[in-house]
Amino acid sequence: MQKSRFLLATALATSAPILLAQPAWAQDAAPQAAEDEADGGDVIVVTGSRIGRPNLESTVPITSVGGNEIFQTGNTSVGDLLNDLPALRSTFSQSNSSRFLGTAGLNLLDLRGLGTQRTLVLVNGRRHVGSDILNNAVSPDTNTFPSDLIERIDVVTGGNSAVYGSDAIAGVVNFVLKKNFEGFQIRGQGGTSTYGDAGSYFVSGVAGTNFAEDRGNIAINLEYTRQDPFFASQRPNLRKNSNFVVVDTDPSGSDGVIDRAFFNDLRFTTISNGGLLQFSPTIASGLAPCGRDAAGAAFRCTFLFQPDGSIAPQTGQRVGIAPNGNFDGGNGTNNREGNLLGIFPALDRYSANLIGHFTVSDAFEPFIEAKYVRTESTSFGGPAFFQGSTIGGGVDLRERPRFDNPFLSDATRGQINAARVQVGLAPITNGATRLTLFKNLSDLGPRQEEATRETYRIVGGASGTFNEDWKYEVALNYGEFREKTKVLGNLNQQRFLLAIDAARNAAGQIVCRSQIDPAAALIFPFSNDDTIAQSQLAADVAACVPLNPFGQGSITPAMRNYLVQDTTSRGSIKQFVGSAFLSGDLSQLFELPGGPIGFAVGAEYRRETNFFKADDLVANGLTFYNALPLFDPPAFEVKEVFGEIRAPILKDVPFVHELTLSGAGRISDYKGSTGTVYAYNGGIDYSPIEDIRFRASYARSVRAPNLSDLFSSQSQNFATVGDPCSARNIGTGSATRPANCAAAGIPAAYDFVYTSSLQILSGGNPDLTEETSDSLTIGAVIQPRYVPGLSLSVDYYNIKVNNIITAPSAQQILNACYDAVDLNNQFCSLFQRAGAAGAPTGEVAFQILEGSLQQTLLNYAKSKTRGLDVEASYKRDLGKIGSFSTRFTYTHVFQNDDFLNPADPGRADQSLFELGDPQNAFNWDTEFKRGNATLGLQLRYIGKQVLNAFEDFFAVQGRPPENADFAAKKFFPSVFYQDVRLGLDVNEKFNIYGGLDNVFNRKPPFGLTGTGGGSGIYDTRGRFFYAGVRAKF
Helix, strand or coil: CCECCCECCCCCCCCCCCCCCCCCECCCCCCHHHHHHHHCCCCECCCCCCCCECCCCCCCCEEEEEHHHHHCCCCCCHHHHHHCCCCECCCECCCCHHHECCCCCCCECCECCCCHHHEEEEECCEECCCCCCCCCCCCCCHHHCCHHHEEEEEEEECCCHHHHCCCCCCEEEEEEECCCCCEEEEEEEEEEECCCCCCEEEEEEEEEEEECCCCEEEEEEEEEEEECCEEHHHCCCCCCCCEEEECCCCECECCCCCCEEEECCEECCCCCCCCEEEECCCCCCCCCCCCECCCCCECCEEEEECCCCCEEECCCEEECCCCCCEEECCCCCCCCCCCCCEEECEEEEEEEEEEEEECCECCEEEEEEEEEEEEEEEEEECCCEECCCCCCCCCCHHHCCECCCCCCCHHHHHHHHHHHHHCCCCCCCCCCCECCCEEECHHHCCEEEEEEEEEEEEEEEEEEEECCCEEEEEEEEEEEEEEEEEEEEEEEHHHHHHHHCEEECCCCCEEEHHHCCHHHCCCCCCCCCHHHHHHHHHHHHHCCCCCCCCCCCCCCHHHHHHHEEEEEEEEEEEEEEEEEEEEEECCCCCCECCECCEEEEEEEEEEEEEEEECCHHHHCCCECCCCCCCECCCCEEEEEEEEEEEEEEEEEECCEEEEEEEEEEEEEEECCCCEEEEEEEEEEEEEEECCEEEEEEEEEEEECCCHHHHHCCCEEEEECCCCCCCCCCHHHCCCCHHHHHHHCCCCCCCCCCCCECEEEEEECCCCCCCEEEEEEEEEEEECCCCCCCEEEEEEEEEEEEEEEEECCCHHHHHHHHHHCCCCCCCCHHHCCECECCECCCCCCCCCECCCCEEEECEEEEEEEEEEEEEEEEEEEECHHHCEEEEEEEEEEEEEEEEECCCCCCCCCEECCCCCCCCCEEEEEEEEEEECCEEEEEEEEEECCEECCCHHHHCCECCECCCCCCCECCCEECCEEEEEEEEEEEEECCEEEEEEEECCCCCCCHHHCCCCCCCHHHCCCCCCEEEEEEEEEC
16 A cells, blocks of 8 residues: 655644444344345345345344435445444545545445455445555445445455455455336435535436336436535634644653643644744753753744745744644644645546346346446645655755755845854854755645546346256456546656755846756756656756745746646556356255255356556656556466355254254465465354344455555555654653663664654565455344344354464554564564764664665464444334334444564554544434334444554553553543434425434544544534435336
């Protein structure tokens, strides 16, 4: 996964939304359409098996969401509806999809928080081409599924690779489309937030007809969806940067003094939209004109460039730890201004779908599914910036303007020298002296990613019945995804270094120094191919427009036009699946006491290809964007055979209403290092009486490494880190960290603080093998005859994943090096530090070298998650009063641990209770219908979550808390969201409805914005009004 280059500061602005979804029907209480099929005596195939059965009972837990529920909130995104279910983690919702390159607007499903690549998404039980070429290239974007053609969505817990193949580690989400549609339906829906923004609009038309004496049916669906963007600056609770700031350090472990305090209006001291200068008091002077922190250390003095080019002291209350800290309030920058922080991307989706089938005879029924979807998303990222070593890397000092820069007035030079004297520094007398300027290039505008994604998919085949009750299906499935991503306002770094190095020519005109001094005509020093940079240098020098970096509004259109270029990158994913299976029973041969044995056997062939080519400027590292290499790996191929069996042992005897055993197996032969792998499962259903059914299942599942895992090149990436050996962090790790940092030669006074992300290298590994999982589910379904309409299910799940394909995060690598027993471990060899004299590339003494840390994917980690799902539904006809129904979906998680340290494989990294992974969550939906009116109420609960790592506050595996005084508060508080909806059937063919989501306008806690990975669990859109109409003809 490619992370974007972004600005960091002492206080980070994190994030948080999600939109409210309806709870699902209790497990095994299916939508009405499916119930009608059962009433008709048809054999039904439930998700999780290919063997037909007379009802919708399943050995594995299934949560079904009816297609009608998609329109019972203001959401127009199917993915956001599902992400609100307690079993799914909001890893890629509309609010947090923009945090990586190329993922804005995607909605990918993550069951049990085990990763989107471990949740298999199907349409009508068949694979769907992926939509995430820069992520894993296997996960479909659920926004591309036709909302008005969805019959139901089945969410299956537990491994299911024996039935469906690779990736079904956490479970399966199966979108079941309507098979028959007759008539014409049109639907329109629109909504807006209480702030008048974040609008969403949906228009859909479905037309279908039976033909040939009702032996055939064909339906066409056209949909258009629009989501308007909105920005932090538009919201009172988000336009200020509210967050926790470090106010105390623990060099020797927790000292009982609270480390972090919460402030409501933080401003950065390491970046400014107009430009910022820092002046550090000399130790010899003993001066501290800008104050001291709680430990007595002097703060740096910060001055902000004004629009007229002068400088003024930064104002506000100084908070945090020297030398930088932050300001609370004042005149500084908070990176929330204008459109610098987008919460929702803009999204337009155009969709056309065709489904059809024709019964030639019982033995031959050809069918077709076809779709074309085009999505256009626009995300707004932070602007390019520089902080002295950001672009020039500390090697090319042109990034630091000279003191004699012609855009700097004599008066401002005097102000700078006065500020230097104030902190004990000598005035600058040499015009060639460089100034370290900290500046957001906001005048260039935010970096916009405009992604156009097209998805084509066609499924064709035939099914039929022979030998009385044997069924077959043969299908060919081809899908293709294409993406074109245009980055608008992409800073050309070579041109930037030429432009910022300004001088006056003989005529006194301000020009680029390279135009009058050939020695200043230098290429960008960090290009991936110097010949490319050199080939463009002459033209770049000739066209150069000198840059005025001093003050907001100082960059003219001519300067901007020279510096920024629109770049276009392209990618594609292609998938072909050929499959065939036969199912039936052996009733013609023999029957067990409980009935005939059911079976299914089949085979499948799958081939996938990936391709991505970045714009030449991007690929060669010449832009302020990750340098993305060409990705054109060999094809992924697998050949598989599979089988299932369902044996009804007993039925309708004393103490046994039903006893059924089931099992499945699959053999898969993968091209490449994975080779041949096996998946299997087994289950039991036992009903002592009709009212209660016990069920249990065990499954061994696999996930083969995908093309991205195997073949992505080691390439530039960026990571947010804190140096574990910095004085402010050294006491927050293991007991061995201080000694190991000292053994590495790092002095006790070292306290380096990152003001921007760390450049790293990350990539794939062609020697990877398969992941395996073992999942166990045990539960009961109760449907008491004496309480008609009541259904209750309780299911325990336990999923263990071994040989996980992952790389430790950059922070985990750094921490693991120094938190080990000694420095003799594999993590310390994955990065390098500068020596006592610093590094030629600009790093200060002992700083981690930029670009030296390597992340390589390996099979070494494991994960364990255990929990309890409870689902209940109750329906009651109240006669003349009306009808009443209620549904409740609850998940309680017992364990959610990752084991990421190969040197200590038993050491758990607990995710449970951390942001995005609450222990408790539930959805509760109640509906009352009287006459032609329907009133719906929804309640969503999210349990409390810790502010940072769980290990900071609490003991894990007997290990003491790592940072017990992290903050005065330990948890983000629990949250309730309430929705209300009213529908009116004007007549049989015309329905109007409207609603209010997040009735009480609950805001994310502690300043979260919802744009982070875990904080997407919260709703940042706020109170949302919507209305819609549906007409049938």
